Amino acid sequence: MIAFLRIFFIGGLIAYRGLFNWIRPAIYIPTMLVGPLFQILFFAYLGRYSRLQNDAFFVVGNAVQVSAMSGVFSATMAIANERQFHTLSPLLATPANRFAVFMGRSLPVLVNGLVVSAFGFCMGYLLLDFKPPASSLAPLALVVTVSVASCTAFGLTIGSIGLRARDVFLSANLVYYLMWLFCGVNIPLNALPGWLSQIGRLLPLTHGIAAARRIADGASLGSVSGLVWTELGVGAAYATASFLLVRFFEYEGRRRASLETF
């Protein structure tokens, strides 16, 4: 059990540092903070012009969604880059528990997603008309954490496909873009055609964003517990899928001797 925890926490952190050794303030600030900030501002102003909803609607939707910069891209890289960097074979040659190895590295990704999201909320408060009641902050933080965790699990699923696919980063880009449309980030789900909103309900963030909006509007955590549990369930489903895919591609990669071939 101690070995499992050591690999999960310490191994996860070391792997994250190794795979993201290129991250420094000169890259992080423009990409993870300034870019998402202007995404929030853009959609809030577009919302004002379209008269669709108030600023709070767009701040909450986009501040939660920008966590996908970490949840989708970083989580994808956290698995798929082992293959890109040719470190996958030595990693899989170890007897270490696979769940601890791959899920452990999702923890720094989750923390990073929370930082990006919290920055978005703070900027929404400072620059736009977003003033949630103080009593909503703790439940809002909980809902955002659940949403970011769910999104990270989704990113791990895409990353595990990267153990086989030639270019999974293109898919990660596509998915990130589609979240703006499918997940109710900028358009209420009931304004979308039925099939689009159905896809949205199968994706992470959708239920979390809906819950976060109601909490920011003054609702209690209990009144949105159904949405929060659904978000958690979606995340658990993706985490399971991710783990099964990692195991499957490991097995197939060993059988075909194609772990690091492209």
Next chain:
Amino acid sequence: MSVARLLWVGWRFHFKSLTLSGFFLITTVFGPALIATIAYYMFKTGQRPGTLFYASLGSAVYGIWSATLFGSGGALAWQRWQGTLEVVVSTPTPLLLIVLPLTLSTSSIGLYSLASTLIWGRVVFGIPFQIAHPLAFVVAVPATILGLGLLGVVLASTFILYRHANALSNMLEWPVLLVTGLLVPLSLLPGWSHPIAWVLAPTWGVRAIRGAALGGNPWPSTAVTLGLGLAYLVIGAVCLRYVELAARKQATLSLT
């Protein structure tokens, strides 16, 4: 004649090369169509249906901007990573004549954005494609592409000074989309942002294209777009010269 040939061959080569890139197809076809779709739904739900064609045209220019930003902003950095920058710089041809067709090709693949958003809007949302001044439209589109392509020379020559050109590109995509009025009218934005918009070609390019398509006088905006393009060319040429000399002097041309 040889300069014209160089520009043509370079433009054609880079245009074909960018067309084969999945990333640039996402940037120019998928991204703008998605932004347009979101804008359509927001305008429709917000009871602003008259603005759908307006959104199509704004999204198309956004696509041209995105392609220019990512393509031109990283142009020299990519040459550096691929190890071809020294070869390119050491040729007797001025560096500007090598960079210019590259940046023009990045804005030219924005034509895919125009086509994709207009076709997508027509087929999926039934937005009528009616051009008020066809001749002006035919002039405004290439003028916008040229204006942005020349802005690309400035991006290419200045981003190289920052070691992480891609991060700069990631940062600038949304601010320019917002501040140039591609989808949100400038009148809604704070007054201090207007002078920034005035010196950016997308502001005038989209005005020219909208003026030609929706009605109005597009010619002044077309002229400003081209005038700004000329200014960008001069600034870009000076910056390129400075960067090239500095890199040669300090022997940092190939250092990433």
